[in-house]
Amino acid sequence: MVVGINTQGRLAMQGLRRSFEIYYRDHxxxxxxxxxxxxxxxxxxxxxxxxxxxxxxTGSFLRLGAEVVALEPQPLIxxxxxxxxxxxxxxxxxxxxxxxxxxxxxxxxxxSNPTVATATSDFVKAASGAPGWEDQVWDVSIKVxxxxxxxxxxxxxxxxxxxxxxxxxxxxxxRGLSKAIPLLSFEVTTIYRSGAQDCIDRLSSLGRYEYNYSxxxxxxxxxxxWVSPNTMRERIDNLPLSVNSxxxxxxxxxGRL
Numbered sequence: 060m061v062v063g064i065n066t067q068g069r070l071a072m073q074g075l076r077r078s079f080e081i082y083y084r085d086h087x088x089x090x091x092x093x094x095x096x097x098x099x100x101x102x103x104x105x106x107x108x109x110x111x112x113x114x115x116x117t118g119s120f121l122r123l124g125a126e127v128v129a130l131e132p133q134p135l136i137x138x139x140x141x142x143x144x145x146x147x148x149x150x151x152x153x154x155x156x157x158x159x160x161x162x163x164x165x166x167x168x169x170x171s172n173p174t175v176a177t178a179t180s181d182f183v184k185a186a187s188g189a190p191g192w193e194d195q196v197w198d199v200s201i202k203v204x205x206x207x208x209x210x211x212x213x214x215x216x217x218x219x220x221x222x223x224x225x226x227x228x229x230x231x232x233x234r235g236l237s238k239a240i241p242l243l244s245f246e247v248t249t250i251y252r253s254g255a256q257d258c259i260d261r262l263s264s265l266g267r268y269e270y271n272y273s274x275x276x277x278x279x280x281x282x283x284x285w286v287s288p289n290t291m292r293e294r295i296d297n298l299p300l301s302v303n304s305x306x307x308x309x310x311x312x313x314g315r316l
Contacts, residue, residue, distance in 0.1 A: 073171060075113070075139060083115060091278035092119050098280075099242050099308075100125050104219040107211055109157050109232060112174055114140045116222055121149055128215050132156040132166055132203035133176055151215070155204040157225070159234035168199040175226050182227030185251040191303060192250065207235030220244075224306070230257035239266030241311050247272075247295055248304045255295050255307055259288050262309055269312040274305045285310060 083089075092115070100106055102124030108117045111129035113136060120127045121144070128151045129144070131137045137154040144150040156164055156178055167183055168176045172195060177183065186192040212218070221243040223229050229245040239262070247255035262268045270291035271280045286294070291307065298305075 072135075075135060075173065083113070085276075088276055088278065089115070089119070091276075092116065093122060095273065095278045095280070096120060097123055099220045105216055107208070107215075107218045107221040109208075109221065109223040110225040111140055111152075112136055112224075114143055116224075117144060117150065120220075121147060125149070125219075127151070128153065128211060128218075130155055130157055130206070133168060133173055134201075136173055153206070155206050156228075157208060157211070157223075157232045157235065158205040158228070159207065159231050160205070161207055161210055162205050163202050164205050165200050166203045167197040168201060169195055169197045170199055171196070177226035177228055179227040179231070179254070182248075182251050182254070185227070185248075189250045190300065208232065209235055209237050222306075227251045227254045229254055230261060233258055233261040236261075236265065239268075239311050242309070244306045244308045246304060247298075247307050249298050249300045249302050252295050252298070256292055258307070259292055259309075263288050267312050268309045270310075271308045272305055273308065274302055280308065285312075 096119045100120055100123045104125040106120045106125045106127045108120065108127055108129040111117050111131040114129060117127050117129040126149045129140065130153045131140050132155055134154065141152055145152060156166060158164055164178045166176055166178050167180065175195060183197050186195055217240060219241060221240060223232050223243065223245040225232060227248070245255065245258045269285035269287065271282050271285050272294065273280055
């Protein structure tokens with residue numbers, strides 16, 4: 060069945076409202092997020108928010124005094140992002156995706172749950188039939204412009220921290236980076252662990268990194284000591300399926316490991 064335009068529009072608005080409920084109404088979550096981000100981001104820092112969605116993490120970085128370059132390719136979501144942060148002089152908002160070359164890409168959109176939009180068809184395949192993902196449907200495809208991390212660095216300078224959350228497209232984003240950067244995070248999902256493993260491989264080709272991890276929306280580092288790439292790979296493989304998602308944090312260690 061082909062979903063009508065009006066139906067798609069209603070689903071998109073419902074999905075947008077759901078995102079605001081999740082990411083802006085939970086004040087305890089916001090406080091946890093700010094505490095964790097404060098370990099990486101200080102006043103005057105430059106942060107790239109790749110896959111900003113409705114901007115909850117953009118807001119956190121701004122509250123910490125950072126200059127933020129936030130990228131979100133979904134037109135409806137970007138309009139919401141611009142309404143919230145468009146007048147902030149420390150926020151630069153760009154309506155595009157990030158990849159390994161400047162061009163365009165087909166973005167697969169789930170209208171009822173726009174937070175899981177992806178440019179990676181393998182992620183959609185991995186979600187098919189997976190526990191907890193049974194009702195997720197990516198039935199809209201839009202062509203969106205793409206930039207690269209290297210191009211962003213040329214334009215805005217080297218970031219102090221980069222957050223990447225693009226539903227399985229993270230390895231492609233990192234392929235557009237040619238030099239090691241100090242700090243970053245990338246999403247891992249237990250239905251598509253290979254994406255996070257590919258990220259570790261890519262970072263290892265650029266420099267020496269050590270790793271930590273935050274589960275779901277806990278916004279707290281799980282390990283008292285940062286771990287090696289191989290240890291992080293093992294821990295990703297051993298994550299229970301019920302964890303669903305989290306963020307891997309990577310810190311350039313300059314030979315400490």
